[in-house]
Amino acid sequence: MNESSPEKKYQKKIQTAEELMQRVANGDRHAFTTLVQVHQNSILNFIWRLMGDKTHAEDLSQDVFLRVWKSAPKYEKRAKFSTWIYRIAINLCLNKMRTLKIKNMFLTPLPLKRHSQINTDSTTPENQLLKVEQTRSIFNILNTLPSAQRIAVTLKFYQGLSYAEISQILDRSIPAVDALLVRAKKNIQKKIRK
């Protein structure tokens, strides 16, 4: 395996995140800014795919990094930074989902208008509209999944994590993660057939 292989790069990135966290734990603001800049898009997209709303995703992403800063002294060097930050993000998302669920019991839910504000590379208005519709239909499918299945699908399919990494984040066994994904895929199939 040569020095520039993806695995080596990945390892290097993890080490860098851990080193940065050590500095963040000592109150190093510069290290924290670097950490935010490296992970902001990954966390933002992860939360957006879970929540299906860009405004919530932006607010929650900030909350995640705020929690990282506050909890930095408690961060254990042995833990993978990505596992740790995904756990924080998931907890905050689940809390938000619960709050929104309670709110929606009393308020009429708004349509998914924020999808139309997503920047698309398409030049023509028709293509932009198509992209918006595609996004809407994907979120319609994902919204039907129970939260655990949706998290597993997002981590696997969109974030590209392995079963082992997902099992660490969700604190479940690898066969349990496999079963979760099998059920999620079956539910998606049912939704597509309708």
Add this chain to the structure above:
Amino acid sequence: MNRCRDIKKKLSAFQDGEVNQIQKESIEIHLQSCRECKKQFAAMMHTYQSIDKLPQIEADPIFAQQVMARIDNTSLLDHFLNNFLRQLPVPAAMTAMVIIGLLSGTLLGNLVIQNQLNPLELSSPANYPDRKSIVTSLSLDSFNTAPPGSIADGFLHVILGSNMNTRNHGVSL
């Protein structure tokens, strides 16, 4: 048939690239010959295709600065709250003592002079004094330093009552 069942159990992991090389080759060979498993795998592939093409969104260029600003605000708030909570017990205890003192004093006063406070609540209508004498009595009370019904009056009653009791005891002894 058993072979198909085993393969189907591993199809999801196979799709996600989570099987070892031997399993992978075995499943690939099986899919070439088994129409049923091939169909199921195609349906599984279709699930991922249906949720593909979700665009990437970009964080705000000043995202990191926004986070830092929130940290600064939160730190200031935390600092204020910590200081406030640290200094809170003394004034809170003093306020609580004053409130308890006022309440217990009022309660004590009301208990001691309850009958005097309500001159109209007499046992029988025959004992009712006329309205004029009640008004005169109450008007004169306003010149009294310890009018009936006041905390001072209650206090005097308690003190004088206990002195009277002591004196009585002294006499009897």
